[in-house]
Amino acid sequence: MSKEREPLFSKKNRALLTDPLDDDNPITVQVLGICSALAITVKLEPAVIMTLSVIFVMASSNVIVSILRDVIPTRIRIIVQLVVVASLVAIVDQFLKAYAYDVSKQLAIFIGLIITNCIVMGRLEAFALGNGVWKSFLDGVGNAAGYGWILIVVAFVRELFGSGELWGIPVIPQFIYDLGYADNGLMLLSPMALIVVGVYIWIQRYYNRKLIEKD
Amino acid sequence: MNRDSNKHTYIFSALMVVSVAFVLSFTSESLKDLQNANVKKEKMQNILSTVGINVTRDESELLYKDYISEELSLKSDGTIDSEINAFNINLALEVKKDLDIQRYPLYIANVENEKFYVIPLRGAGLWAEIWGYIALREDINTIKGVSFDHKSETAGLGAEITEDWFINSFNEEKIKDLQGEFVGIYVSKTNNDPENNDKTDNEIDAISGATITGDGVSDMITERVQNYLPYFNNITNE
Numbered sequence: 001m002s003k004e005r006e007p008l009f010s011k012k013n014r015a016l017l018t019d020p021l022d023d024d025n026p027i028t029v030q031v032l033g034i035c036s037a038l039a040i041t042v043k044l045e046p047a048v049i050m051t052l053s054v055i056f057v058m059a060s061s062n063v064i065v066s067i068l069r070d071v072i073p074t075r076i077r078i079i080v081q082l083v084v085v086a087s088l089v090a091i092v093d094q095f096l097k098a099y100a101y102d103v104s105k106q107l108a109i110f111i112g113l114i115i116t117n118c119i120v121m122g123r124l125e126a127f128a129l130g131n132g133v134w135k136s137f138l139d140g141v142g143n144a145a146g147y148g149w150i151l152i153v154v155a156f157v158r159e160l161f162g163s164g165e166l167w168g169i170p171v172i173p174q175f176i177y178d179l180g181y182a183d184n185g186l187m188l189l190s191p192m193a194l195i196v197v198g199v200y201i202w203i204q205r206y207y208n209r210k211l212i213e214k215d
Numbered sequence: 216m217n218r219d220s221n222k223h224t225y226i227f228s229a230l231m232v233v234s235v236a237f238v239l240s241f242t243s244e245s246l247k248d249l250q251n252a253n254v255k256k257e258k259m260q261n262i263l264s265t266v267g268i269n270v271t272r273d274e275s276e277l278l279y280k281d282y283i284s285e286e287l288s289l290k291s292d293g294t295i296d297s298e299i300n301a302f303n304i305n306l307a308l309e310v311k312k313d314l315d316i317q318r319y320p321l322y323i324a325n326v327e328n329e330k331f332y333v334i335p336l337r338g339a340g341l342w343a344e345i346w347g348y349i350a351l352r353e354d355i356n357t358i359k360g361v362s363f364d365h366k367s368e369t370a371g372l373g374a375e376i377t378e379d380w381f382i383n384s385f386n387e388e389k390i391k392d393l394q395g396e397f398v399g400i401y402v403s404k405t406n407n408d409p410e411n412n413d414k415t416d417n418e419i420d421a422i423s424g425a426t427i428t429g430d431g432v433s434d435m436i437t438e439r440v441q442n443y444l445p446y447f448n449n450i451t452n453e
Binding site: 101 | 218219223228232235238239246249371372423
């Protein structure tokens with residue numbers, strides 16, 4: 001069983017971080033976590049805070065479950081994972097309320113919804129239960145970043161075309177409105193998030209041909 | 216060690232529950248003071264914003280003392296209950312009581328020799344509670360300003376009630392009709408006055424796609440403010 005020590009950022013380990021950004025993206029390739037991608041992508045700021053929170057929760061829960069992977073009773077492993085994730089989310093929520101009150105108010109319900117994010121449970125079940133601590137950490141960060149990247153792209157498009165703002169600051173100059181341009185209210189509604197994700201998937205597969213299914 | 220034995224499962228669950236409970240209660244207790252301070256300052260900030268004093272949350276505590284001259288808790292007949300601190304009344308619990316045993320907090324502000332009455336509001340939006348404050352001028356008819364907040368209204372739709380463009384449309388509107396009867400403010404979808412130039416129609420323009428939140432705002436203002444009419448009648452008859 002003795003193996004040579006793998007460098008911290010070996011090619012395999014780097015792939016854990018970078019694959020979820022494109023080739024193995026949780027949202028656009030695995031189609032997980034779509035629900036929250038619809039809900040919190042109306043504006044950029046909540047999407048970014050959500051991304052950071054998910055990165056924290058996924059990295060920590062992957063690490064914790066990976067440490068405990070040999071002692072977690074198989075029959076109750078889903079419950080254990082859920083408890084770990086729920087506690088971390090509760091902690092994030094408490095910290096935001098104390099130190100970033102305004103943001104915590106904006107995200108209110110959505111922070112709680114991290115618990116139900118299929119990506120978090122999916123990575124715990126599929127990766128952290130069977131891999132070492134460092135690898136699980138990278139996997140958690142990578143997948144959360146892959147998820148967050150899509151949130152940010154979608155929120156960018158929706159805020160820009162839906163309210164003519166970015167990060168709450170108006171960016172479309174008045175003269176364009178004077179020429180008859182109007183913000184697209186449909187962009188603010190959930191279906192447009194699906195359509196924006198769909199367009200992203202289309203563009204992604206155009207550049208990344210190996211994602212196209214053969215049959 | 217057999218990790219699938221019943222004994223192991225029970226011990227593991229017990230340890231897990233105890234340690235999670237410890238970590239969570241420790242976090243909650245150690246951050247409680249900061250969180251409560253945030254809530255208190257935000258309340259002061261919101262009250263001040265309705266009388267035209269816009270301050271950051273951190274400045275609000277100092278300026279609150281300068282501008283708010285009285286905090287009254289009123290009984291349903293309009294008399295003052297001096298035993299209860301109005302600022303500490305939790306409206307979320309209070310609105311669940313019967314109308315005649317509720318205490319109604321009222322803040323009186325003095326800004327540049329003008330007197331304003333600030334009434335806290337609380338009602339139901341689409342998904343959960345909405346609340347806010349409404350400041351009336353001394354004629355007890357004209358609105359000086361309002362502020363709203365919500366727990367979980369839809370971002371981009373109902374959540375827009377916190378935005379300036381919505382809040383500002385209440386400024387200088389009347390809560391009484393032309394005959395002087397209290398009618399409140401109606402958040403109207405069929406408004407002929409979308410620019411809100413007519414300040415005596417008791418209507419402001421609704422947000423498209425946020426009908427239920429808008430109705431909640433109308434109902435909340437009417438329901439809350441009418442409870443203060445006995446007090447206002449008392450002071451105008453004096």
